[in-house]
Amino acid sequence: MRLRSPFGLLSALALALAVAFFVLPIVAIFADVSPARLVAALGEESAREALWLSLRTTAIAMAIVLVLGTPAAYLLGRRRFRGRAILITAIELPLVVPPAVAGIGLLAAFGPHGILGGAVHGAGAELVFETAGVVVALTFVSAPFYLRQAITAFGALDRRPLEAARTLGAGPFRAFATVALPTAREGLASGLALAWGRALGEFGATLLFAGSLPGVTQTAPLAIFAEFSRPGGFVAALALSAVLISVAAALLLATKLLGGVGSVGTEGAR
Amino acid sequence: MRRPPLARFATAALIVAMATASFMALCGSGGGSTLTVLAASSLTGPLSEYARESGGAGARTSFAGSDQLAAQIRQGAPADVLASADTEYPRRLHREGLVGKPHVFARNLLVVIVPQDGNVDSLSGLAKPGVKIAIGDRSVPVGEYTRVVLSRLPAGERRGILANVRSEEPEVSSVVAKVTDGAADAGFVYATDARVAAGEVRAIRLPGHLQPEVAYAAAVVRDSPHPAAARRYLAGLLSGAGAKALRRAGFLAP
């Protein structure tokens, strides 16, 4: 695409506007917080606790999403069967449900009076007001982001290399692991980055399902919100927000780079 | 031809086992002997203090909007005590058999806050065109109280103020944030919230005839795993270390 054509110029302008729009609120937060205050925020125990909790719980949630979601997405992406469209819509539901409603839903399903409440309790697990509940809430709201990307990535795979692998003696699992996964890597990494970002920012479902208990369920977003109720809290909230944004950005970038995003796929471009 | 797939499967199984184990480790055992208290956000300061002192039995307290707390209790969340920012939610839950008899443990005053350098000085100033006002949503107690105040105003002033309402927040702390942010020129919050944000806002007191009855009620959750400790916590709220912490934060006696 030639940038000097009218269409090229308009596209570049649209891109500049979009970038400015998305970046400005983030920059504004950093502009409002002095570097000294930022470092001080990291020094506060509640802030560190909240950040560490966020990192731990989102990491575990991502592990669950990857392990369970990848094979599921492979099936959904490559096989046509009756009810496939409905199934895909079903797993996309968390995307359109307000987080607070998702929290209520999780309570209604896994809470003590919930449909599976008895089973959860019987297994010796406590979810509500426990860290495990945070992981459940995070998995619920962020999984669809990964699944959608993964389904698309797997669906776009050329079946012929997979078939070639089979004729060369690979069973379905080996063909999946050695041919499908490496080829779909970029799409999967993008999906993971999206899901992780969503999980890091998750607030409403966590608050309702797991509560806001410092050190146990008060993740960084919940801690930021709680700061507003404390004296001098607004500044502290800003500082923690800036830290969270930095951490999230680093994590997302690392995920994408590791997944090879940006290195492949631009062959047709100039 | 069988080795690699088996090795991979074993690795996958190992990862799943490790993940499950670490997940279960996060489950805890329902807080053990620690009390779980669900409290309204506006009680964050004093109740956190109360929990730290022995009288609060090292309670772990989750602060959220009173409507969210009620929803959690209705869904059977394993809590011991509910401390709401009103008397309505506890009464309703009591009628539904989910909590014990509610006790009023504190009172508060509703005030109007404006930015330190704001140019609204009185209640009538709120009705002037162009003034941006933030209030609480109907589902949160502070929103209900605000509407009581408005209903006691002369019709003209009420209409003017309502026309200036720019947002109905789901939490009183959001109302405070809107005013400290400069997104609103005024907001209806509790006197205790105004104290917390003292450096950045000024409070305008409401005349006596407009002031609603702002009462905070607490109750022991029916299915509490620690009923005796819960009752002690409640007693402390009414006349012990909890009551002292509340007084220090500016809450009025019940």
Next chain:
Amino acid sequence: MSGGRLELEASLPLRDFTLEVSLAVAPGERLALMGRSGAGKTSILRIAAGLMGPRSGRVSLGRETWLDTGAGIDLPPERRRCGLLFQEYALFAAMSAWRNVAYALRGRRGDQRRRAVGLLERFGIGHLGEAMPADLSGGERQRVALARALAAEPRALLLDEPLAALDPATREGAGRELDALLAAMEIPVVIVTHSAAEASRLADRTAVIEQGRLTATG
């Protein structure tokens, strides 16, 4: 693991007609399958390799039954050891040439690499072992694909338009090399081609599919 005669009988409904074929290829024999596009030639190869199933049919190699719809036998492709050279080669884009070739090999990585490179050398491209498929020319890719298929020591070899994706200049030389290679093989070989010249050069017999049936083997 001895081989044998490749025998295939299949009935497969296609868009305009039903494919009804029956063929047999002896070890060391080369059969060319010709016909218009859409005639079902590739489908026959896919059925033989186990990538697709006919409505009814049988496929066997020597005494081993690979498919028998009547008896409920359907061996998956990885158990058949039937080599298939795809029309566009279907190389693994994320793997280097030698890793492609070594895909079917077992053993330690060092040995695999040695054997893979050795195989590539027989095709004259041993020096391209570390190259990625995207960096190879059409002719080079064809040779990697062949080496990969042969590394698995297949008991039958199916080639889908092996020279079609090559430019005319390369095709001549590649055709001669392929001819020499196939001549030395002792397994049944089936070559799908649309070119009569290719068929007569590469194969011992030719069968034509028309309207779903095989005619004229010669």
